[in-house]
Amino acid sequence: MHRNSLLAATFLSAALIASPALAQDEGTSPEEEVAEGSVAPDEGEEAAAGQPVETAEPNAPDQEPAFAEQTRAPQPEAMPATTYEVIAEELPHLWSLAFLPDGGMLVTAKNGAFHYVSAEGEVGEAITEGVPEDVEVIFQQEPSYDGTMHFGSRLVFSPEGDLYVTVGERSDAEVRDQAQDLSSGLGKVFRIDVNGEAPSDNPFVDQEDALPQIWSYGHRNMQSAALDGQGRLWTVEHGPRGGDELNRPEPGLNYGWPNVTYGLEYDGDTVGQGVTQSEDTEQPVYYWDPSFAPSGMAYYEGEEFPEWQGAFLIGGLVSTGLVIVHIEDDLVAYEERVPLERRVRDVRVAPDGSVYVVTEDREAGTSEILRITRDS
């Protein structure tokens, strides 16, 4: 389901206007770095088709998945050979990208600016003219918190025109428990209408002391969100060390953080009581141990890579490439990786089926746009 480009542009506008969480601080989160002792996951060169692409030791070797397909899925038999070209470079530090009807792109920078990038990769100045002056805040994550970590965030329009908003739990021990608190806006997926109000069929609209815009809760730091071919929301969140996870958030359900989770604290301690499964919380569809540090994601439909039809492409920061998960019966049947030797900040499928990737160089504070095609 390709959303049309105009809508995509609207999405980017909304991303900057609607969510202060998008104005990313330059602060870092441990899981966005190569954490001490963690190894960047292997990238499919050592493991053969049919074997899991991940061959590194897990961070939490004592933890067991709840079901066999929940981690270390095998690589598919048919994996396309890929190549890429650098479309644009020396961009400011970017967050995301959307395609425009003329073949160009609109990109958002972490400093809060829009830039136009032509199809040929020519980068325009920050856009300051022609932008709306009447900006209305329709939704704001509350409570505010003075910290630099775990803002999330992604915005995705539902097929009905509502907006899903993923927000982080702000990481620090003094606030992260609020992911479990329905009166707090931390660590939630929200579903709002175009005015920022709760649609009447949201799960908590009739519950006292609950924010009616909440869709699901118990989340950590979700920088990935996308709809599948049926219009259903999927998210990927940064977990603790060895606990990055893929979810298909359903209304009213609790996804566990910080009480129930895979992975360990960055100092090696268990998270809370070290519980990985409980009846009261939802298991992730899939988790990664070690973590690959997920950024943005896209649902693949296109002609360039028939092998990826219906798969999710997920950007990897620490893994410096793409992670591709193939879904069958709402489980991950296969996982493959595309190494790109750069931290991947976001990924988008172009109208022609090629795959565009936004990279980042944290030291230089710059980004590139890569275009991935079949290597024939």
Ligand SMILES: [Ca+2]
């Ligand atoms: Ca979880």
